[in-house]
Amino acid sequence: MASHGPAQKMTARAGGPLVGNANVPGDKSISHRSLILGAMAVGETRISGLLEGQDVLDTAKAMAAFGAEVTQLGDGEWSVHGVGVGGFAEPEDVIDCGNSGTGVRLIMGAMATSPITATFTGDASLRSRPMGRVTDPLALFGARAVGRDGGRLPMTIVGAKAPVPVDYRTPMASAQVKSAVLLAGLNAPGQTIVTEAAATRDHTERMLRGFGAEVTSERCDDGFRITLTGQPELRPQTIAVPRDPSSAAFPVCAALIVPGSDVLVPNIGLNPTRAGLFTTLREMGADLVYENEREEGGEPVADLRARFSPDMKGIEVPPERAPSMIDEYPVLSVVAAFAEGETVMTDVHELRVKESDRIDAMAVGLRACGVRVDETEDSFTVHGLGAGGVPGGAMAAARLDHRIAMSFLVCGLAAKRPVSVDDAGPIATSFPIFEPLMRGLGATFDRDND
Template sequence: MSVHGESVPMTSRRAGPLKGVAEVPGDKSISHRALILGALSVGETKVTGLLEGQDVLDTAKAMRAFGAEVTRHGEGSWSVHGVGVGGFAEPSDVIDCGNSGTGVRLIMGTMATSPITATFTGDASLRKRPMGRVTDPLSLFGARAYGRSGGRLPMTIVGAADPVPVRYVVPVPSAQVKSAVLLAGLNAPGETVVIEKEPTRDHSERMLKGFGATLRFEEVEEGRAIILTGRPELLPQAVAVPRDPSSAAFPVCAALIVDGSEILVPGVSQNPTRNGLYVTLVEMGANIAFENPREEGGEPVADLRVRFSGDLKGIEVPEERAASMIDEYPILSVVAAYAEGTTVMRGVKELRVKESDRIDAMARGLEACGVKIEEDEDTLIVHGMGAGGVPGGATCKTHIDHRIAMSFLVLGLAAKNAVSVDDGSPIATSFPVFEDLMAGLGAEIARG
């Protein structure tokens, strides 16, 4: 049974070509950060295009619990009356972040340098995920964390009464860890320095500067240093959230593998720290045109025109690209199954500590559908079967993971036999309109 309620088995099968316009939701990463930085500003921040998936709604509830006034005015239209840096109140109840690793880690960082205490929990999937990668650097500021064995939720964070600035080298590429440390540094005196050995998505840096924080960047021996001046007065903003490239990946990849398809996906973020999937797809021979490039909300965006690509070729994905597409490897492995030749994905061990062990989940499901795969701790290799060549016919386990569920439902749209998932309910955490959007394009996806 799903922790979101009753399990929702779903099945997809081959149907006609996908046609039309796919208006995917707002970017989840930016939506989380808009609410959090709005809560740390003095005055009213207005947000349009906010993703209204459960992950983001849980972050909105958390900001209310810490004292901000968060109001929904209409679809995607929200306002946040903030309390200022260091102005968080102590919440009266446990903060439930549902399924969101981004939400819980960013919120922990935000409150860790205020003299308050908060307890965090989440669903069964989130309670399995490691929090030590965030609580370890937060302890350098003076915060203390008390959780279950292995650094797991539920966890209580006692914020630092007298925080100190830190210099922290992020040990593994992680935008969540980087962002948590930068958010903690907002309420620490002096300069907090975060050093990345490899670049990760830069939404936090872009948005912090947009809200008035002082950041500068330097190349140092260990990598790229992000230097944040503490205790700024953040200024409320009007934030237009671009469409989520991770959500867009599902209709885009479906159109690539379903014969005869042509769709338009407007206004998708093309942030270079997030577009690794699209670079990879083009290298595989995908027919994707990037039309009307422009900037919205400080982020580069484009309209994607996507056509069926029956001659996709397997490639070796550069390991250094992993950080810019870590959430997209599950759906890439689906496209790889319909390519000619072998696709090799290395440097992906981070997938083993996502909402599920995504390497294992995709490997087992693809095998059940007749695709030959290889894997080790840090690698997934898919031996493609060509256009329309996947047998399908299996029920795949989602492990309470929205991206696994959507990936296998896309797989079934071009398979010889229908593909089912044991529980599609987690899709609502990030892409609540997935079923309706795909049905509008002509996909055959049914519950039960």
């Protein structure tokens, strides 16, 4: 079973400014998809800049278990010799996806239309998360799923022997669900259609086109319609993974709230379905500038400069922006605590079913730091205390959630008193170099593993 071992307490405290270049890891979403589509192509896909966090490494192991030849060539350099669409072999053992909801849901979709059976599990956090949102549409292709009560892992997927294409409307804004359906549609005849009310991150569609699949996206009366023509022969690719905007969020947000800071994050992916946090921060008055804007590998990228911003104001975040920044609300709520006035975040129920209940985790931790937070089932409001106004002095529960842990460590870098997290171990799942990177910028962290 995936585990990071004993709890690793960490404390962040205010010090000098954060200054320098923050070379964050490769984009996690693109890293997962590079491995999966590389495994479904015919021939060798070469990947550079792959995020080598535990989540992505678990996906690499899974692709090898399904028959692809997956080799690490160097730091961030990987080779995947794929088996073709419909070519997955039946794995000999349970597929352990660790902490990764993206990994397990996309892999389920990729194998669901092949006549094989696979059993999936993960760590305690992943085993608590709902899988019915993916297994329900996969059943329409002809796949069967048997899992624990409530549609939770461990779960066995019996792939469809004679898959049929589907026309599916997602009941929630979820790139994972959309992507699982599209990946399943690769081995189904005819056209598979996914309709979503609000556009979610579109890395899967972009990458499918790059591998040679026929995919169209268009606005329609009830949202956005993506149409995939099934049973293509995917062509291997050479992929340079841009740096992850979700990882960049932490040094960027820290720079905005730590006095005197000036941090440059090079080569950040600015896909419009992922950049909602940066748009929101600028609307709050953040000194956040895009430099050297360009396009690489079909994805918009830029160098992102963040400077201390003592005059930020709370805003109402447009609810339609939620899909483009759903993973960034925890750290946004920290920035909101250092802004003046209320920051209102609505239509974010999805945060309740992430690695933890992120609304509750942030609300409880911020209150312990002296910040007023109001919450409903699908919203929360942070009452900001202005630059330097957060008392801090609390121990926050990470709840096996990497983003909760990193968010409270960012808070501690600007609060009046240090802020601790009970377990920083989960950070390795997505951002294994978080601690040395932040220390290199000037952050003050203390470890206590007793």
